[in-house]
Amino acid sequence: MPKVGMEPVRRQQLIDATLESVAELGLQATTINSISKRAGLSSGIISHYFGGKQGLIEATVRYLLNSLKYSLLDKTYGGCSAEQRLMYIVEANFAMVQQQSNTTRTWLSFWAQSMHDNELHRLQHVNSRRLQSNLAVSLAAFMPRAEAKEAAELAAGMIDGLWLRAVLSKADHHAFHHSETLAKRYIQSLIKQFGG
Amino acid sequence: MPKVGMEPVRRQQLIDATLESVAELGLQATTINSISKRAGLSSGIISHYFGGKQGLIEATVRYLLNSLKYSLLDKTYGGCSAEQRLMYIVEANFAMVQQQSNTTRTWLSFWAQSMHDNELHRLQHVNSRRLQSNLAVSLAAFMPRAEAKEAAELAAGMIDGLWLRAVLSKADHHAFHHSETLAKRYIQSLIKQFGG
């Protein structure tokens, strides 16, 4: 059965299967069987590649966070205006909807779990700070640094809050897009307060 | 062993123990044993009073939602200005911090679970709509109804978002209070935009 050099392929297969399972059943009901079955592999393979269920969960979160990180880097590659970059930040944070398998509820599961898992909390914290930092850098083009910092705090809250409420209400694609638009408009109003 | 009329006492004991267990271990790791042990009762009693673990979980969420609802009703009892009521709404939604046992992370657990549990989702949805509706009613004192509705959507997002980010970062009491202040200031800025 074994071909050589399967490791990266199998790892991604298992991460994808984990995303599917968590989206469908929730983190609570996701087991190594529900994952391996979706991946078309045996359950033992999880321990082989990730050391256990916990390792696979954490690798999956790292994969999600990297996807978010690089989707923003891709959009801003080659440079853009500060305002355009702010809109890209909002888009990136709302984009996880149309991704394969409802990734949105998966984020929620991981966040809740991060309250009781140190490694998950570390990852979540890095991500949360990155959003705020990205916003602060771009907002600094329109206002003094101190004001930009506080505006970034508000903007990050608005983005996460509108996103959360859309997820929790099981919003359809249209309602989700509406929330994205509100978040963008709010950031533009922050800029205008400083004559941007 | 039994005195008569124990039912309401036992129900509350079990609900309190559930809050403690979920706050400490997470919903994932909370079992009928972790609950009944904390309550100082046997595991069987859960099925006797709540029909099973699921019933107890749902009763606990209903208890939390009612606490939130009545804490606002108490504050506004006897009437107050529209602006004061808006501040009370923010306070009520941030107040769950200093409650006994960290109720904040418990809310997070239940929200995540509501993505995969119909009854929990129903309860969450009612609560989410109530926040937005409460905000819209009070904001309508300062602006036309249509604008109040959209402002309420933004305000609800800001409250939930700032609250979420404070919880996820395991903020201390001080940082939590800072987020509460930001939310209040934002709502006041919404009012000022209409010359309130």
Place this chain on the structure above:
DNA sequence: TTTTATTAATTGACCGTTCAATTAAAATAA
């Protein structure tokens, strides 16, 4: 042959639920 990749079977721990047995309070009868 040795190494790498993978499976399938097994293990032991733990889950929620059920239910027969037990206890003590309350109600009734003497």
Place this chain on the structure above:
DNA sequence: TTATTTTAATTGAACGGTCAATTAATAAAA
């Protein structure tokens, strides 16, 4: 009052099921 019966409250052991992890076996590649 005292004795007896009934009922509400509660326990905890037993059960069937499922979990993550481990192990040994297997198959292909080097």
